[in-house]
Amino acid sequence: MSETKTQGSGAATVDAPGENTVEVTFLPEGKTVTFEHGKLPYKDHGKEESLLDVALNFGVHLDHACGGNCACTTCHIWVKEGAELISEMDDDEADKLDMAADLQLNSRLGCQAVINKPGKVVVEIPAWNRNYVSETH
Numbered sequence: 001m002s003e004t005k006t007q008g009s010g011a012a013t014v015d016a017p018g019e020n021t022v023e024v025t026f027l028p029e030g031k032t033v034t035f036e037h038g039k040l041p042y043k044d045h046g047k048e049e050s051l052l053d054v055a056l057n058f059g060v061h062l063d064h065a066c067g068g069n070c071a072c073t074t075c076h077i078w079v080k081e082g083a084e085l086i087s088e089m090d091d092d093e094a095d096k097l098d099m100a101a102d103l104q105l106n107s108r109l110g111c112q113a114v115i116n117k118p119g120k121v122v123v124e125i126p127a128w129n130r131n132y133v134s135e136t137h
């Protein structure tokens with residue numbers, strides 16, 4: 001019993017979930033969030049639709065001591081999957097990352113790494129960053 005859908009020419013269909021969907025999983029918490037690419041409300045920190053912006057939108061704690069201005073390393077994350085969907089690193093970000101603890105090949109600054117395409121991204125927040133969580137006073 002298949003359902004046939006007629007699509008008028010030129011009519012945009014929004015039926016297919018996933019087509020323009022971004023899915024981001026934050027490890028080690030394992031929290032997965034989804035949103036439509038390009039439609040994320042901006043939370044005023046970091047670049048729009050950056051991984052920091054995503055975290056702030058969904059209540060995932062990602063430290064951002066400089067307010068997302070590429071001036072610290074507290075938003076350091078490791079991109080485990082979906083790096084090809086994320087903006088390339090510029091020199092400023094690379095310079096800052098050089099000072100980050102636990103630097104890895106997949107290290108990025110969450111406030112500078114912007115999701116450019118829909119798809120699946122998995123990032124890990126380093127333990128030393130997560131440990132900042134409890135004292136925000």
Ligand code: FES
Binds near residue numbers: 067
């Ligand atoms: S929040 Fe400071 S560099 Fe990203």
